[in-house]
Amino acid sequence: MNKYIKCKMPLIYLVLTIGLFLAIFPYLWMVLSSFKVSGEIYTRFWPTKLTLGNYAFILKGGTGQERNFTGSIANSLIISIIPTISVIFFGMITAYSLRRMKICGYRFFENLVVYQMLFPGVLFLIPLFLIMRDWGQINKHSGMILRYLIDPWAIFIYIQFFKTIPEALLEAARIDGASEFKIITRIMLPLSKTTTAIVTLFTFMARWSEFLWPLIVNKDYDKMPLSVLLALFTKGEYQTYPGVQMAGATLLTLPIVILFLVFRRHFEEGISFTGLKG
Amino acid sequence: MRKNLVSRNNLISYKNFGRKNLIGYIFSSPFIIFTLAMWLYPFLWGIVISFKKWNLISPKQSWVGLENYLGVIKDPMLWVMVRNSIYFMVVFITITTITSLGLALLIKQIPKKYAGLYIAGFLLSYVSSGVAYSMVFNLLFAGDGLVNNLLRIFGIKVGWFTNPKIAMASIAMIVCWKFTGYYGLFFLAGLNNINPTLYEAAVIDGANSWQRFIKITVPLLNATFIMIIVFATIISFNLFTEPYMITGGGPMNATRTMMLEIYHRVFGLLQAGYGSTLAIVSAVITFIFVWAFRKLIERDDIYE
Numbered sequence: 001m002n003k004y005i006k007c008k009m010p011l012i013y014l015v016l017t018i019g020l021f022l023a024i025f026p027y028l029w030m031v032l033s034s035f036k037v038s039g040e041i042y043t044r045f046w047p048t049k050l051t052l053g054n055y056a057f058i059l060k061g062g063t064g065q066e067r068n069f070t071g072s073i074a075n076s077l078i079i080s081i082i083p084t085i086s087v088i089f090f091g092m093i094t095a096y097s098l099r100r101m102k103i104c105g106y107r108f109f110e111n112l113v114v115y116q117m118l119f120p121g122v123l124f125l126i127p128l129f130l131i132m133r134d135w136g137q138i139n140k141h142s143g144m145i146l147r148y149l150i151d152p153w154a155i156f157i158y159i160q161f162f163k164t165i166p167e168a169l170l171e172a173a174r175i176d177g178a179s180e181f182k183i184i185t186r187i188m189l190p191l192s193k194t195t196t197a198i199v200t201l202f203t204f205m206a207r208w209s210e211f212l213w214p215l216i217v218n219k220d221y222d223k224m225p226l227s228v229l230l231a232l233f234t235k236g237e238y239q240t241y242p243g244v245q246m247a248g249a250t251l252l253t254l255p256i257v258i259l260f261l262v263f264r265r266h267f268e269e270g271i272s273f274t275g276l277k278g
Numbered sequence: 279m280r281k282n283l284v285s286r287n288n289l290i291s292y293k294n295f296g297r298k299n300l301i302g303y304i305f306s307s308p309f310i311i312f313t314l315a316m317w318l319y320p321f322l323w324g325i326v327i328s329f330k331k332w333n334l335i336s337p338k339q340s341w342v343g344l345e346n347y348l349g350v351i352k353d354p355m356l357w358v359m360v361r362n363s364i365y366f367m368v369v370f371i372t373i374t375t376i377t378s379l380g381l382a383l384l385i386k387q388i389p390k391k392y393a394g395l396y397i398a399g400f401l402l403s404y405v406s407s408g409v410a411y412s413m414v415f416n417l418l419f420a421g422d423g424l425v426n427n428l429l430r431i432f433g434i435k436v437g438w439f440t441n442p443k444i445a446m447a448s449i450a451m452i453v454c455w456k457f458t459g460y461y462g463l464f465f466l467a468g469l470n471n472i473n474p475t476l477y478e479a480a481v482i483d484g485a486n487s488w489q490r491f492i493k494i495t496v497p498l499l500n501a502t503f504i505m506i507i508v509f510a511t512i513i514s515f516n517l518f519t520e521p522y523m524i525t526g527g528g529p530m531n532a533t534r535t536m537m538l539e540i541y542h543r544v545f546g547l548l549q550a551g552y553g554s555t556l557a558i559v560s561a562v563i564t565f566i567f568v569w570a571f572r573k574l575i576e577r578d579d580i581y582e
Contacts, residue, residue: 012384020383020399022461027402029424030414042422090312093305109309114336116317120561122516122537126544126554127320127327130334150312180301209407212537216545219354227409231523234413242417249410260405264398268463 025255033246041242053248067221067229075249076225078141079214080207083148087203088196090150095158096184100170110159116152125216132217139220148207154199161195162188197266205256226252288563328554335548346555356556358531359539360563365568366535367514369450371507377458378506379499382465397466405572412523415452439525441533448519449533453513461506468502469495500577507571515564536560 029045034054036047058069098106098113128147137143165188173183189196214228221229230248240243260267303399322527328346350356381400385393403411418424421439426435438448472495480490518537521527527534527542536556544553 009388012387016381016384016388016396019377020396023403023455026411026414026418026455027406028409029418033417041417042424042427090308093343094309097302097305100307101298101302103299103306106342109306112313116313119317119321120512120516120564122540122557123324123561124317124320125540126557127314127323129544130323130327130550131315131320147316150309150316155309155465180298203386205405209409211409211522212541216541230413231409234409234523245413245417249413252407252410256405256407257402260401261398264401267401268394268397 009264011237030246030249030253033243034250036243038241038243041246054241054243055251057241057244058247058251067233069226069229069248069251071222072224072226075141075223076208076227079144079210079225080204082145083151083207084200084203086149087151087154090197091158091199092153092188092192092196094150094155094164095179096180096188098155099159099162100165100167101180112150113155113159117156125212129216137217139218139223139225142227143217144210144214144223147213148203151199151203154203157195157199158192161192165191192268194266197263201259201263201267204259208256209252280415324554324557328550328558330551332550333548334544334550342551347559348549349552350555350559355531355534355539356559359534359536362534363514363517363536364531365579366450366453367445367511370453370514371510372558373451374454374457374461374510375503375506377454378461379465381458381462382469383495385462385466386469397459400462403456403458404460406456408519409523411452411456412520415455416524419448440529442528442530445525445529445532449524452520453517458462461509462508464502465499468499472498497577500575504572504576507575508568511567511571512564515560515567535561 032045032047033041035052036044037049037051037053040047097103098109103109124147130140132143132146135143137146153191169187170183172188178186208225209227210225211227211231214225215231218224218228224232226248230245230252231247234245238248283341327428329341329343330339331345385396418440420426421437421440423437425438429436436444439445474500476494477490480494485493515535516537517535518541521533521535521538522541525533527538537560540553540556540560543549543556
């Protein structure tokens with residue numbers, strides 16, 4: 001029995017480490033390739049010399065057909081940060097009014113939240129595009145942002161969390177004369193750090209990586225987010241420049257990886273809450 | 279006097295009730311407006327368009343009744359796409375269940391401080407952006423890419439994305455790569471919820487580790503299995519970025535999905551009505567599969 005356990009643990013670590021290597025390998029290859037000269041991308045794993053040429057190519061251009069990639073990073077930030085803040089703000093006040101203030105018909109609204117999460121997005125793609133067009137939102141940042149300002153999933157997980165906060169705490173604050181809005185900002189917000197971290201991470205991640213929606217509602221190269229511009233160029237002008245492609249892919253991956261590493265602890269803690277995010 | 283007090287109390291609480299509702303409705307009014315404008319309205323409009331013929335541009339929209347629905351159902355492409363999605367689903371669910379459950383079972387056995395590091399490493403693939411990892415895998419699995427260069431040692435060359443028989447399976451493998459760590463975390467949460475005394479009792483009864491796995495672990499992870507299979511089903515029918523970036527629906531329509539076809543029909547061929555119909559049919563098919571899977575697998579009477 002003892003002998004069995006002795007050789008079991010190293011074996012577990014070995015399998016996990018091989019698995020981890022396979023999981024991280026594409027990232028590793030992507031980052032290494034982005035610093036390689038074009039001749040070495042397919043032939044060598046470790047580069048013999050490092051170059052920043054690929055990044056210079058994508059960010060500065062100089063080919064005569066360059067597009068504004070630096071600007072596209074700014075566009076991506078705009079269409080990711082604004083919805084993230086908005087989703088947190090409206091998620092919180094809506095969940096608070098439904099679950100803690102129990103406004104008339106709160107059960108109906110809570111069911112509505114769940115229904116909105118369950119209905120597949122494909123049903124809304126075409127009509128939402130038509131609505132954006134009717135509202136003059138095509139080729140605008142606002143057109144890419146509007147439909148993501150409120151996320152029923154965020155309302156749902158705030159409701160789940162607000163259920164666990166004792167009513168006595170809120171009563172005490174009300175007796176001290178705190179307004180409902182103050183209760184949200186001074187009590188609910190500090191208490192729901194984990195939930196807010198998860199909402200931030202998932203929302204930012206989804207908006208930063210978003211591809212189909214900005215592809216549809218925006219045809220203006222100067223307003224494209226990085227994901228769309230990069231995709232169009234990979235299928236077009238950059239097809240034969242694997243190094244440049246990987247530099248772009250690295251730029252696209254970096255912000256969400258950093259954000260993930262910052263919020264990592266909350267991610268694992270809150271996995272039971274996020275049960276409904278596909 | 280007493281009566282007076284009661285009524286005054288009632289008055290105050292009634293006033294408070296009204297005020298509370300007023301503030302509450304102010305708080306939730308953005309959500310209500312959003313629901314009407316961005317959910318109910320487009321939902322109804324989507325259904326209306328599916329009964330129309332319209333090229334998105336001209337003011338002329340004509341009612342065509344069920345013509346779009348008949349067109350979708352009679353189009354052989356629909357069955358090609360459903361078959362592709364089922365192929366994807368089978369490969370994806372099988373492999374991802376094995377890898378993520380395996381991952382969770384292994385992680386469970388190592389000390390917590392190392393477990394956190396491994397989980398973080400495996401989750402890195404989950405946070406990757408669809409466009410970025412599609413580009414990376416497209417190069418890694420290209421005809422003369424790294425993977426084929428390695429396989430050349432054994433004298434094998436695989437057309438990962440060019441052989442119509444395996445292109446969809448290759449895409450399924452990529453999506454497995456993305457979700458293994460994430461689903462592993464769900465399985466880990468499920469495993470941690472299993473009462474350890476059950477295993478102790480089974481050991482006393484002489485059950486070996488395989489029997490314990492089949493009789494205790496698998497049935498008690500039922501809820502996790504359901505959740506992952508439902509997610510996987512929805513992913514299968516909503517696949518867009520990966521085939522768009524890597525194969526464009528080819529070779530020979532082997533990776534054409536509903537989403538690609540909707541995009542192509544509406545924004546390429548300007549067939550708004552047909553595209554809307556396809557979206558509705560796709561949603562209905564997804565619902566049928568989710569319902570069937572739940573019917574088949576879901577158990578709520580496990581060892582209670």
